[in-house]
Amino acid sequence: MASPMHQFEIQPVLTLPTVNLPGVGAIDLSINNSILSMIIAASLVVLFFAVTTAKAAVVPGRAQVIGEGLFGFIDDLATGIIGHEGRKFFPYVFTIFTFILAMNLLGLFLVFTATSQLAVTATLGGMTILLVLLVGFIRNGANMYKLFVPAGVPWYMLILVTPIELISFLLRPVTLALRLFGNMLGGHVALKVFAGFVVSLGALAAGGGLGLLGIPGAMLSLGGVVALTALEFLVAFLQAFVFAVLTCVYLNDVVNLGHHH
Amino acid sequence: MEAEAAKYIGAGLATLGMIGAGVGVGTIFGNFLSGATRNPSAAGGQFTNLILGAALTEALGILAFVLGLVILFS
Numbered sequence: 001m002a003s004p005m006h007q008f009e010i011q012p013v014l015t016l017p018t019v020n021l022p023g024v025g026a027i028d029l030s031i032n033n034s035i036l037s038m039i040i041a042a043s044l045v046v047l048f049f050a051v052t053t054a055k056a057a058v059v060p061g062r063a064q065v066i067g068e069g070l071f072g073f074i075d076d077l078a079t080g081i082i083g084h085e086g087r088k089f090f091p092y093v094f095t096i097f098t099f100i101l102a103m104n105l106l107g108l109f110l111v112f113t114a115t116s117q118l119a120v121t122a123t124l125g126g127m128t129i130l131l132v133l134l135v136g137f138i139r140n141g142a143n144m145y146k147l148f149v150p151a152g153v154p155w156y157m158l159i160l161v162t163p164i165e166l167i168s169f170l171l172r173p174v175t176l177a178l179r180l181f182g183n184m185l186g187g188h189v190a191l192k193v194f195a196g197f198v199v200s201l202g203a204l205a206a207g208g209g210l211g212l213l214g215i216p217g218a219m220l221s222l223g224g225v226v227a228l229t230a231l232e233f234l235v236a237f238l239q240a241f242v243f244a245v246l247t248c249v250y251l252n253d254v255v256n257l258g259h260h261h
Numbered sequence: 262m263e264a265e266a267a268k269y270i271g272a273g274l275a276t277l278g279m280i281g282a283g284v285g286v287g288t289i290f291g292n293f294l295s296g297a298t299r300n301p302s303a304a305g306g307q308f309t310n311l312i313l314g315a316a317l318t319e320a321l322g323i324l325a326f327v328l329g330l331v332i333l334f335s
Contacts, residue, residue, distance in 0.1 A: 182323035242316040
């Protein structure tokens with residue numbers, strides 16, 4: 001039986017020559033299964049919105065309703081959390097949401113989940129936190145320190161509060177990356193472990209005799225696999241949604257720094 | 262004790278941290294339900310806050326889970 005961790009191994013799909021960029025260094029352009037599934041996910045997102053908005057009508061058809069529903073869902077989220085300036089950040093939040101959702105869902109249909117690679121989720125988390133820092137410094141300049149010094153807190157409490165706020169801010173990209181990574185990894189490991197039970201208990205039953213007791217156990221595990229797959233679809237959507245919500249919350253912290261809307 | 266055995270025990274102990282996340286997420290959803298059944302009209306507007314709280318709590322459990330994996334596979 002293959003190990004449940006086998007599915008997360010990176011395998012080369014297409015070997016391309018290494019390119020030397022001046023000032024950057026050698027870049028390996030080879031395509032592996034992680035990059036392949038990300039390309040498929042990104043293409044599917046573009047294809048989906050190209051198809052659903054191809055024949056846009058005032059009275060939308062079935063496909064257009066799905067596309068517009070997804071669009072309006074994230075639009076409500078961004079403007080609801082960030083306020084009237086949420087529209088500016090909507091493209092980023094929507095891109096991140098649909099890309100993660102496509103990768104998560106593809107992982108349930110293909111053999112490989114791109115979001116179960118820490119490198120992928122850490123890049124997404126890093127991008128979000130870099131955007132937060134960039135927007136924060138452009139909008140607030142030196143007033144960024146107010147992020148760690150809440151207004152209306154007495155000075156003797158600040159000695160305690162400021163380090164906590166600083167640490168919690170530094171942990172944001174870490175938890176952003178680990179949450180997505182851990183959820184996808186844990187879910188897929190559990191799926192494969194239960195699927196492995198079906199095979200090993202079935203092999204036990206094939207031996208006959210007392211081993212036939214393995215059949216109800218195998219049936220139970222098969223039911224478990226079906227239930228877990230249904231749960232994984234929920235988790236796939238929920239984790240993409242959580243990433244989008246947290247991106248909005250972190251952006252709201254720096255966009256509306258020092259005043260609540 | 263063999264080092265390999267200690268590694269497996271350590272990985273198991275590290276994942277015990279998920280107990281806390283389980284209690285926390287259960288508290289969040291339980292309290293949300295008890296609030297939502299008392300005032301169903303206000304429940305819809307709090308969905309984002311509900312998911313946000315659950316996600317922030319869950320992250321700590323995932324941290325313990327990842328730590329277990331790191332111990333197991335390093």
